[in-house]
Amino acid sequence: MKIRFFFVLSLFSLQILLSQEPVEFVNPFIGTSNYGATNPGAIAPRGMASVSPFNVAGGTNKLEKDSQWLSNPYVHENVFLTGFSHVNLSGVGCPDLGVILAMPTTGDVETNHETYGTTYKNETAKAGYYAVELDKYQIKAEVTASTRVGVSKYSFPKGKANILINLGLGLTNEQGGMLKINSPSEVEGVRTVGSFCYNNPEASYPVYFVAQLSKPSKEFGAWKNPYNYEGVEAQWMTYNDKVRIKKGFTREVVGDSIGAYFSYDFQQPTEVELKVSVSYVSIENARENLQKEVGNRSFNEIYEETRDAWNEKLSVAEVEGGSAEDKTVFYTALYHTQIHPNIISDVNGEYPEIATGKIGQTEGSRYTVFSLWDTYRNYHQLMTLLYPGEQTEMINSMLAMYDENGWLPKWELNSTETFTMVGDPASVVIADSYLRGLRNFDVEKAYQAMLKGATVTENNPLRPGNAEYVEKGYLSVESGIAGPVSTTQEYNISDFAIAQLAKALGKKEDYKKFYKRSLSYRKLYDSKTGLLRPKRANGDWYEPFDPNAGANFTKNVGYIEGNAWQYVYMVPHDIWGMIKLKGGGENFIQQLDYIFDAGHYDMANEPDFAYPFLYNFIMGENDKAQKRINDLLGRYYSNAPAGLPGNDDTGTMSAWVIYAMMGFYPVTPADPAYTLFAPKFKKVTLHLKDNHEVVIKSFIKAGEPLKYVLIDGEKNKKMFISHSKLIEASLIEMH
Template sequence: MKNVYLPLLAFLVFGFISAQKAPVDYVNPFIGTSNYGATNPGAIAPRGMASISPFNVAGRIDLNPLEKDSQWLSNPYVYENKFLTGFSHVNMSGVGCPDLGVIIAMPTTGELETDHLKYGSTYSEETAKAGYYSVELDKYKVKAEATASTRVGVSRYSFPAGKANILLNLGLGLTNEQGSMVHVVSPTEIEGMRTVGSFCYNNAEAAYPVYFVVKFSEPAEEFGIWKTPYEYKGEEAKWMTYNGKTRVKEGFTREVIGDSIGAYMAYDFKEPREVEVKIGISYVSIENARENLEKEVGDLSFKEVYEQTKEAWNKKLKVVEVEGGSKDHKTIFYTALYHTQIHPNILNDFNGEYPEIATGKIGRTEGTRYTTFSLWDTYRNYHQLMSLLYPDEQLEMVKSMLAMYDENGWLPKWELNSTETFTMVGDPAAVVLADTYLRGLTGFDVEKAYEAMLKSALDTVNNPLRPGLKQYIDNGYVGVDSGVPGPVSTTLEYNIADYAIAQLAKSLGKKQDYKTFSKRATSYKELYNPETGFLQPKYSDGKWYKPFDPLAGANFEKNVGYIEGNAWQYLFMVPHDIKGLMKLMGGSQIFENKLDKVFEEDQYDMANEPDILYPYLYNYIEGSEHKTSAKVTELIKQYYKNSPAGLPGNDDTGTMSAWLVYSMMGFYPVTPAQPTYTFTKPTFEQIKINLNNKYYDNESVMINYQSSEQTSNSDKSPAFLLEDFFINHNDFLKSKEINLITVDN
């Protein structure tokens, strides 16, 4: 007896019982703050430019940034660390390389101290909710609370009676770049700038400013700035250490420029007092930071800002309503959905201005300019989820990519705050553009998109997106001798991008392009070695690279053929030609046996993208479809938990969370640029997806799950039985109700 999950369609809507708690109440921002998840529990609004994260990693001043701490320096917070040096106001979530983590505020009591190692404090009583964070600073008996609007971080510090200080440290951060300006405008206002932009410690020349304006609810009795000299210690490490004493200047109101500077506001309270601190952020100018603060927050209290942000989060999250499952199930589900609403985030100011990529100019958008496109990760499942749940946002993301093409001459690869980091391999933007259009979101300039896609696919002279392209076109693969890292991985990524171009070409009636790119999309076959049964690296003359070890390259070890993975983790990364790969291997039985071995020999990496689709490949094997549901259920139970270590690893700007959201709902988009879903056993008994009526005719799609025993006792009768385990995106949207029923084989 084996369980097979057969999807049934009906066209009646059953009543949906909403959960007693609102979706926002299930969010646990601590999930992912351990086990290298690289999230933080701080306060942020949906898609926020500003966020307030507790900063509990020592940062570049104390550690060689080329070395990792206990859990990377790619994020400002790690759950196990218990020494806090402030609250940073621009941060990233779920990334594998450090940047930002700057504009750090810290409340203290007693005499003024500007050395973060001395003024830092242990802490307790942490609380985190969507849009809210609070903590008790043990050293000072101060309660620090944080919330945020889109472009403004708002803090509330509850001080005891006596001397108190609020520090603004512009020296601390997550990476090497320095350069700051600070100006105390008045006893209630500070303005300034901090340089950022050394993502992954590379491309330092592309550093850029982030501007801020700080407003305090209580005028300071004393204020001033500090400046600490530093020096390089060794050419190899190039990290900073103290050199000399910090100089403090009281009552200083002139602009101060330096590498490691800060400002402070000092008080002497006769009785316990709350002070609210509002910090507006902009990547354009101080004036815009001030306008962002005034227009978004103005005179609103901390409580009022939090209430607005909480409601914004609830509106975002209730796009999906679930019934059944445990409290922990709902928590990990809604926290995953919450994590998908952090990046890409908003870059433009309240007035629409933003820094253009590469031009040095200030642009202006009528919509939303998004940033933080970790596309090597997100093209696989994330943007498909956005197209379904948040089509308005997905279209604005596509328009942002096309604006980058206008400004930069190329589509983005891994863009951050209008800088191109060129991180990872492949041409992922092409996949996202094609997939979005093919899912019916056509409200963008598709001809421009197609032009941009062809440029990256055909320009063999000076192509920053596709290195090794000429060899790829000539031979069908990128060779070991091309100088391109991970030639097998790169070839597979180019194949997927070419498949996407082919599908869009077909939709647009470009028949010759469809044929050309369809042929290019299956050139991975040139790298298949029937003797070993793997996709292997080759030289450009056709000889196999030796020695070949299918295990080499796992756990981020360097490998000649692969990027962030080994031969096992890339063998099935051909989502656009699964049947072709099956035939190449010698049939479905060999394909299945090899797929089984990935899991049996512990070669499946849930924490990384190349093999993320593997559990769903069993649905392509007739008679073995039950293995998909069994494996997906097992993986959810093993890797996703209601705890700080509740992600399998780096969230990759929401990609791991998107996998979970889909999997718990009971379906998944295996093939990018092919608008089809395959089914699995959902976690919940009912899932109601509330559709955006601006784009979709139905108000909602209801997914019901029952076992065969439940079905036999039910009066519900489906309209018809699906022939297989797949459904087209458009048919899915037209189905007011989908019943997933477990039956005996």
């Protein structure tokens, strides 16, 4: 009887699992610990606005109780909440944004966040929704968002209550702001942000907002700290004593530590909704975004629309045959890839141009937040496969930046160039997208933009040191360029991408030229150590050489965010050439084994991302690829706050696990192909453009490697498949 009951219950549980929609498997808490730098707040797909709980000290405040990792507004281990920020970044390694904070409180108005902040409990997070209970005030706060508007619902108890809009808090050093209270239920203003990674502080920029309340307040006012001190610490120490509050103040308030408050005296428990619309163009555009995007719709209506939008986005891939935990990891990763790059254009199509100071106009969507050193390796290939329309708009956004700025982007953020990281990655992304079949952009303009980045030898922001690179084929330690070995490799990969696009466009001489340049990393190969080593300008090896230095973000003269082991095989365009340098496949595999077994592989950073898949280049070694992939999945990815191996890098870590769970991976940027291995699920259905479905079925037992593949009934000869063959297939069977 018990066995029968258990069997019936198991069938019921299975039916529940199978009936769930993709959106129900999203856990936004994944990545909020272990420096994943995500947040559990509410955002619409590709949203400009988002509403995140803010539980880090941020900015210039030195509050010690919650000080972990200030590149994002929320860390799972922190316990002290000071509001909800309305423009945020996800999965980045440097602070920016985290501003325009709203905070519901009760009792008398208090403007010091160290005093009005509170512990909290009962957090809930879903795609497009976050809720929490504030201990100090017995308030339940719920948040959701449309593309450009953050929407909150506060459930207040009976008695005095307040809603604070704090423009002083944030994650950046810039604090300047302006606000103007228009009525008992509306405030508008602007907040200055910028200086990502503390680079280029002169390129700070404004974010505009309009905030509206569903119920007019009984009393309202503004606060300002009018005192200027030489020391930041002194300002914060005296802040609580010196702050000035003005009731009923409707003139503009300008300053660093400013804010607005709206107060109530409820005779019974009451809900108040707050809508905060943002724009990077103007207050007028922020107001238009609010009116046209959400209007008078309620919190619940907006959440349902956003939830449906998320479900539609995530339904591009259906997975079956895995556990609920596996599905949660998969769909949360897909969710994270739909946050950045995000839309920066307003509903009227206006956006701030990069570098010109002008306002541009787009018919589609202008995108921003291009963390290209990370995303060129796997993220944009995934977008081309699953969301080709979005990827095309991203390319057109990059080409518009070229028109405005004279250069393709490197690490663009809200129409500013941060110049973060190294290499010339936009060329790789654009070439790869074209070679995978995207055509709805001006490829000749793109090609000319790539040539400019690759050939200009003076004052080249994309390729500093390009004169030496063109002359010698490598960057020397005397070049003054950070990580000369790894930067040489990055230039090589970009040259390979240019060569492949040149070949596709019939530009034969360019193809020969740039393909030859793409192999110049070989000049840095030391046969004695089997590694790529830094060289001096005269051709001598740089001494002393420590192949282990550079790991875990320690400095090494030769490499960026890595060491010699993590960069030796970062030549994805020339793996066969590297195998030859090694003296054959046996030596290649032996060193690859050593890198993993000695603990040199770094899952938390991009340079060695492709390493576990490189075993497939040597016949008979794919069982090791499978073992490495399974080990990495089990060790680093889970349905938990620490369920990412580290900084998500605007979706790059998430893209890796999506591929790893689907059973194919794009090893070589600008080479439209994938290597194959056993997927995590028994069935994966990809809903591609023109209503074409690709079904991937796995007949492989857990832990076993892939033996052979049938594509529409025909045996695939290798452990690789071209992009065109994959997207044209109807049924891929893995055995």
